[in-house]
Amino acid sequence: xxxxxxxxxxxxxxxxxxxxxxxxxxxxxxxxxxxxxxxxxxxxxxxxxxxxxxxxxxxxxxxxxxxxxxxxxxxxxxxxxxxxxxxxxxxxxxxxxxxxxxxxxxxxxxxxxxxxxxxxxxxxxxxxxxxxxxxxxxxxxxxxxxxxxxxxxxxxxxxxxxxxxxxxxxxxxxxxxxxxxxxxxxxxxxxxxxxxxxxxxxxxxxxxxxxxxxxxxxxxxxxxxxxxxxxxxxxxxxxxxxxxxxxxxxxxxxxxxxxxxxxxxxxxxxxxxxxxxxxxxxxxxxxxxxxxxxxxxxxxxxxxxxxxxxxxxxxxxxxxxxxxxxxxxxxxxxxxxxxxxxxxxxxxxxxxxxxxxxxxxxxxxxxxxxxxxxxxxxxxxxxxxxxxxxxxxxxxxxxxxxxxxxxxxxxxxxxxxxxxxxxxxxxxxxxxxxxxxxxxxxxxxxxxxxxxxxxxxxxxxxxxxxxxxxxxxxxxxxxxxxxxxxxxxxxxxxxxxxxxxxxxxxxxxxxxxxxxxxxxxxxxxxxxxxxxxxxxxxxxxxxxxxxxxxxxxxxx
Amino acid sequence: xxxxxxxxxxxxxxxxxxxxxxxxxxxxxxxxxxxxxxxxxxxxxxxxxxxxxxxxxxxxxxxxxxxxxxxxxxxxxxxxxxxxxxxxxxxxxxxxxxxxxxxxxxxxxxxxxxxxxxxxxxxxxxxxxxxxxxxxxxxxxxxxxxxxxxxxxxxxxxxxxxxxxxxxxxxxxxxxxxxxxxxxxxxxxxxxxxxxxxxxxxxxxxxxxxxxxxxx
Numbered sequence: 001x002x003x004x005x006x007x008x009x010x011x012x013x014x015x016x017x018x019x020x021x022x023x024x025x026x027x028x029x030x031x032x033x034x035x036x037x038x039x040x041x042x043x044x045x046x047x048x049x050x051x052x053x054x055x056x057x058x059x060x061x062x063x064x065x066x067x068x069x070x071x072x073x074x075x076x077x078x079x080x081x082x083x084x085x086x087x088x089x090x091x092x093x094x095x096x097x098x099x100x101x102x103x104x105x106x107x108x109x110x111x112x113x114x115x116x117x118x119x120x121x122x123x124x125x126x127x128x129x130x131x132x133x134x135x136x137x138x139x140x141x142x143x144x145x146x147x148x149x150x151x152x153x154x155x156x157x158x159x160x161x162x163x164x165x166x167x168x169x170x171x172x173x174x175x176x177x178x179x180x181x182x183x184x185x186x187x188x189x190x191x192x193x194x195x196x197x198x199x200x201x202x203x204x205x206x207x208x209x210x211x212x213x214x215x216x217x218x219x220x221x222x223x224x225x226x227x228x229x230x231x232x233x234x235x236x237x238x239x240x241x242x243x244x245x246x247x248x249x250x251x252x253x254x255x256x257x258x259x260x261x262x263x264x265x266x267x268x269x270x271x272x273x274x275x276x277x278x279x280x281x282x283x284x285x286x287x288x289x290x291x292x293x294x295x296x297x298x299x300x301x302x303x304x305x306x307x308x309x310x311x312x313x314x315x316x317x318x319x320x321x322x323x324x325x326x327x328x329x330x331x332x333x334x335x336x337x338x339x340x341x342x343x344x345x346x347x348x349x350x351x352x353x354x355x356x357x358x359x360x361x362x363x364x365x366x367x368x369x370x371x372x373x374x375x376x377x378x379x380x381x382x383x384x385x386x387x388x389x390x391x392x393x394x395x396x397x398x399x400x401x402x403x404x405x406x407x408x409x410x411x412x413x414x415x416x417x418x419x420x421x422x423x424x425x426x427x428x429x430x431x432x433x434x435x436x437x438x439x440x441x442x443x444x445x446x447x448x449x450x451x452x453x454x455x456x457x458x459x460x461x462x463x464x465x466x467x468x469x470x471x472x473x474x475x476x477x478x479x480x481x482x483x484x485x486x487x488x489x490x491x492x493x494x495x496x497x498x499x500x501x502x503x504x505x506x507x508x509x510x511x512x513x514x515x516x517x518x519x520x521x522x523x524x525x526x527x528x529x530x531x532x533x534x535x536x537x538x539x540x541x542x543x544x545x546x547x548x549x550x551x552x553x554x555x556x
Numbered sequence: 557x558x559x560x561x562x563x564x565x566x567x568x569x570x571x572x573x574x575x576x577x578x579x580x581x582x583x584x585x586x587x588x589x590x591x592x593x594x595x596x597x598x599x600x601x602x603x604x605x606x607x608x609x610x611x612x613x614x615x616x617x618x619x620x621x622x623x624x625x626x627x628x629x630x631x632x633x634x635x636x637x638x639x640x641x642x643x644x645x646x647x648x649x650x651x652x653x654x655x656x657x658x659x660x661x662x663x664x665x666x667x668x669x670x671x672x673x674x675x676x677x678x679x680x681x682x683x684x685x686x687x688x689x690x691x692x693x694x695x696x697x698x699x700x701x702x703x704x705x706x707x708x709x710x711x712x713x714x715x716x717x718x719x720x721x722x723x724x725x726x727x728x729x730x731x732x733x734x735x736x737x738x739x740x741x742x743x744x745x746x747x748x749x750x751x752x753x754x755x756x757x758x759x760x761x762x763x764x765x766x767x768x769x770x771x772x
Contacts, residue, residue: 184662184703507660510660510661510662511648511659511660511661512658512659512660512661514658516656517653517656517658520651520653520654520656520658521651521653521658521660523653524651524652524653524753525651549660549662550649550660550662550704550707551648551649551650551651551660551662552649552650552651552652552748552749552750552753553649553664553700553702553707553709553748553749553750554609554610554613554647554664554666554700554745554749554750554751555698555700555709555711555744555745555747555748555749555751556700556707556709556748556749
């Protein structure tokens with residue numbers, strides 16, 4: 001016994017040291033820890049007025065600036081495209097060996113290392129010195145004979161112009177003759193898989209733990225890591241948050257192959273509400289006002305275009321909370337490209353991309369110039385070749401100098417992918433909808449000015465007022481809630497694009513399997529608005545469900 | 557009764573006559589009549605001039621017709637042919653975009669009912685193998701129906717034809733013929749539907765016809 005005492009003391013001491021070391025030297029808390037796939041029943045608050053989302057309001061400016069809240073601050077090039085320092089996307093020619101690729105990586109400025117390729121990549125991510133300009137490195141790579149293309153890792157954003165008014169109906173669906181379309185195809189896209197590349201979807205219940213770090217906003221509204229100047233928002237520490245599924249999106253078996261490329265897992269939770277809203281327009285439960293399904297509290301809520309499709313949530317856009325919680329990835333070109341390839345490889349027949357970013361013109365002629373997105377173009381071509389139709393938001397920057405939307409511009413070069421402009425309730429051009437030679441089709445995106453309270457696109461999503469607590473003064477800043485649902489009116493080409501995706505799913509259900517044919521049907525039967533024939537504001541015109549699904553006879 | 561209904565009645569009556577006349581017209585003296593009447597049934601495959609239109613709707617531009625008719629044949633070689641045929645098939649509604657046609661899987665039924673009158677000349681009519689050529693005029697009925705009642709369409713227009721082929725006399729009362737017939741039918745296609753998209757205006761085409769002849 002006496003001999004055991006020193007041994008016990010030693011063991012006890014060792015354990016104490018270990019415990020202290022574990023606390024002191026502990027790795028940072030897990031950024032996201034999924035505790036369970038359960039959360040209490042959703043709180044449904046009905047239609048919510050939201051006066052904080054008007055373009056140009058301080059809240060909107062702050063929200064937009066928050067997109068960059070990450071430990072690494074993005075850079076902006078001359079064309080306005082933001083990109084991540086520290087990495088470059090490089091597509092070597094197929095015949096180039098691994099040894100040659102490594103040699104090439106070592107020979108360019110900012111010499112760095114290559115990350116292992118994921119299954120959804122056909123390109124390499126080259127990590128470089130963060131102080132080196134990725135666009136310079138990309139240009140150096142692009143000049144090499146063994147490189148097909150190289151580009152910086154540009155940020156992409158959802159195409160949402162937030163609203164500030166309350167409306168009471170879905171004028172957008174009759175505007176595209178949707179009722180007649182449902183008459184022709186009551187199945188409304190049954191069994192067709194539509195991938196929603198977005199901020200995630202509120203598709204499942206979950207309880208998850210996050211760590212919210214501190215961040216700052218400077219006098220100009222720029223957001224940065226702590227100490228970078230401006231108003232400081234405190235860290236909230238570890239947060240246990242409950243997530244609910246959007247009741248109007250239907251049962252869990254409706255969702256297939258979920259994937260989160262921001263958090264690198266298979267639980268693409270929506271921390272923003274954008275992706276959930278977009279998904280509602282594609283496939284919100286419809287005709288469920290009296291069958292006890294969906295949002296019973298609000299009489300079945302709203303309708304969606306292809307209300308029987310399967311939805312594939314693919315998260316490729318990081319939003320404010322993703323950034324504040326320190327997600328391992330942000331929404332950049334390479335992440336989007338992986339999302340596109342993943343969707344195509346996992347059975348998506350339609351890919352909805354209510355996302356975009358600005359860049360230079362002429363990427364079709366020279367994709368290696370700064371700001372272009374060859375990695376996304378390559379991925380879209382891959383998806384179309386695998387039989388997926390791709391709908392891409394045309395952009396919301398018409399009133400901001402109408403810069404080129406480089407992702408939308410890609411669609412014009414690929415048959416089977418379309419770029420989508422918005423129309424307002426009067427079938428006219430809304431103030432924000434980007435115009436250009438690459439605009440191919442138009443759909444309802446809404447506008448508030450001149451339309452009272454009936455100009456937006458209404459869908460169920462998360463209650464924005466309880467999510468965007470970073471819009472409040474620091475003293476009122478608090479943890480967000482993702483367990484409250486409400487109906488919000490959004491405007492933007494983000495809202496126009498899912499109309500096209502839903503209709504494409506119905507055309508596929510009709511038997512058209514060729515993405516080029518879907519594009520052809522949408523264009524051929526579009527209602528020609530604006531200048532006669534194709535024009536830069538509406539492309540071939542406003543999509544028409546009835547005409548597209550009905551087609552033509554032989555002589556009539 | 558609709559126009560097509562009346563046409564059916566006329567055609568049926570003609571066939572009955574065609575069956576009866578060869579017997580009634582037999583000369584009791586055994587001498588050949590200067591004019592004989594004979595009937596026939598026909599099957600044909602027509603390659604439509606509006607090939608892109610028919611390929612888009614039906615998957616191919618060659619389509620079958622079935623029909624019957626009568627011929628007044630003069631011993632000197634002249635003949636007059638009255639024929640009726642019919643094409644009916646269900647394809648799919650479709651659209652045409654930038655040079656390509658795409659089906660939409662929505663059924664579309666098309667019926668074409670030509671009534672044709674042909675005059676021509678038979679070379680060396682007394683022989684077993686008789687070449688012939690002719691030309692004529694026709695009335696071509698067209699009807700299309702689908703699930704969309706407001707899209708139903710019916711029309712009839714005059715067209716023109718030229719034919720050339722060979723009769724093979726197998727027995728005194730029985731023979732076969734094979735010929736090629738060209739028809740030109742303007743006025744029905746090209747003002748709407750896929751045909752307009754494809755820029756095709758002719759409902760006619762080139763048909764390879766096979767006939768079984770009854771009578772001398």
